[in-house]
Amino acid sequence: MARATKQKEEKGRIGISQLREMINKKAGANVAFDLTQDNPSDVTEWISTGSHVLDSIICRGKKAGIPAGRITELAGLEASGKSYLAAQIAANAQKQGFDVVYFDSESSLDSDFLAKAGCDVSNIIYAQATSIEFVLETIEELLGSNQNKMLFILDSFAFTPCLADLNGDFNPQSSMAMKPRIMSKGLTKLIQPIANSGSAFLVLNQLKQNIVTGPTAHVEMMINPYIVPGGKALAYAYSLRVWLTGRKSKSSYVISENGFRIGSETKCTLKKSRFGTEGRECSVKLLWGGEQIHVQDEDAWMEILKNSEHVTVGPWWSLKYADGSVAKFRSADFMQELTDTKFRNRVVEIVEEELITKFDQQKGNASNYYNVDGSLDGITEEEE
Numbered sequence: 001m002a003r004a005t006k007q008k009e010e011k012g013r014i015g016i017s018q019l020r021e022m023i024n025k026k027a028g029a030n031v032a033f034d035l036t037q038d039n040p041s042d043v044t045e046w047i048s049t050g051s052h053v054l055d056s057i058i059c060r061g062k063k064a065g066i067p068a069g070r071i072t073e074l075a076g077l078e079a080s081g082k083s084y085l086a087a088q089i090a091a092n093a094q095k096q097g098f099d100v101v102y103f104d105s106e107s108s109l110d111s112d113f114l115a116k117a118g119c120d121v122s123n124i125i126y127a128q129a130t131s132i133e134f135v136l137e138t139i140e141e142l143l144g145s146n147q148n149k150m151l152f153i154l155d156s157f158a159f160t161p162c163l164a165d166l167n168g169d170f171n172p173q174s175s176m177a178m179k180p181r182i183m184s185k186g187l188t189k190l191i192q193p194i195a196n197s198g199s200a201f202l203v204l205n206q207l208k209q210n211i212v213t214g215p216t217a218h219v220e221m222m223i224n225p226y227i228v229p230g231g232k233a234l235a236y237a238y239s240l241r242v243w244l245t246g247r248k249s250k251s252s253y254v255i256s257e258n259g260f261r262i263g264s265e266t267k268c269t270l271k272k273s274r275f276g277t278e279g280r281e282c283s284v285k286l287l288w289g290g291e292q293i294h295v296q297d298e299d300a301w302m303e304i305l306k307n308s309e310h311v312t313v314g315p316w317w318s319l320k321y322a323d324g325s326v327a328k329f330r331s332a333d334f335m336q337e338l339t340d341t342k343f344r345n346r347v348v349e350i351v352e353e354e355l356i357t358k359f360d361q362q363k364g365n366a367s368n369y370y371n372v373d374g375s376l377d378g379i380t381e382e383e384e
Helices: 002-010 016-027 052-058 082-095 109-115 132-145 163-167 178-195 218-223 232-237 298-305 331-337 342-359
Strands: 073-077 099-104 124-128 150-155 200-206 238-247 254-257 261-273 281-287 319-322 326-329
Touching: 052 261, 052 298, 052 342, 073 082, 073 178, 073 261, 082 109, 082 150, 082 200, 099 232, 124 254, 132 150, 132 178, 132 319, 163 178, 178 200, 178 232, 218 261, 281 298, 298 331, 298 342, 319 342, 326 331
Parallel strands: 073 200, 073 238, 099 124, 099 150, 150 200
Antiparallel strands: 238 261, 254 261, 261 281, 319 326
């Protein structure tokens, strides 16, 4: 008894740095970090979505994008702009030095489309997503071989088969729930390597109408209008989920002066955000009818300016500069006024004040941040 007491008294306190070394030695890798230094738990780099407005609502207190070191879901209805935003993200990732690997399960990605979106098609890796197992195994191998940061895009999860689908029959019951289980297991293996390498995984998915039967079916479909393939496990792996749907108050198309369809307008809702912004909404215009494919959300800036004390709305709008001077313009001339650098910079300052600073400080009308259509119902989810 006395000997045990003596051993207990001789046991000293180990410093924090030594404890980290012990943990890393036991793990055989760097898994214990100093949170005051560089560590994989902090997002230090963001990849722009191409939309100034969408980037501004993703992370509380800063202009962001999709997070590097994390897994992001971009889900939407048909023709809602998933591939368009993915192409913009790929182009911006390349500009930031990321190697981009685009897994396409639909064999519908056009190289001219990527080039018009700003991608360097000679330095992008295009791979057919032959199976979900192939995609996950390839990502794991590339993360272990390439020291550079990488952006992986899967377009789309809903259309990527698993090996059981390819080797089986056409009976959907024979491989039910196989793909969600495979994806769940795969993401548990990939989350830490993605975080440690500073890479990013963008999963495109499809929103589907939630069709149910029974006496309360209409109520259920109003509460949960959409479902997404993949099961609940995927939702836990995502740090950011952006859902794309049509605007309720406006046409889904952008029309030119001559009446041609040159783009589409979509509503972006943050279904999940680990960055303090869950539930926020915004509207973006995706222009695809010209020589360039890009996001034009300057029109949305006008709606944002209406909420600012620096702007007076009327037949002539008044925009106050920081030095007290005032610029007057008509709403019809807003896009032309944006060609002036001083005017544009001031507009961007006000937009970021409204979207970033005021939200961070919880100022203004909360409905301006969460309900761009002004409707009482929001998008809720149920996953299959």
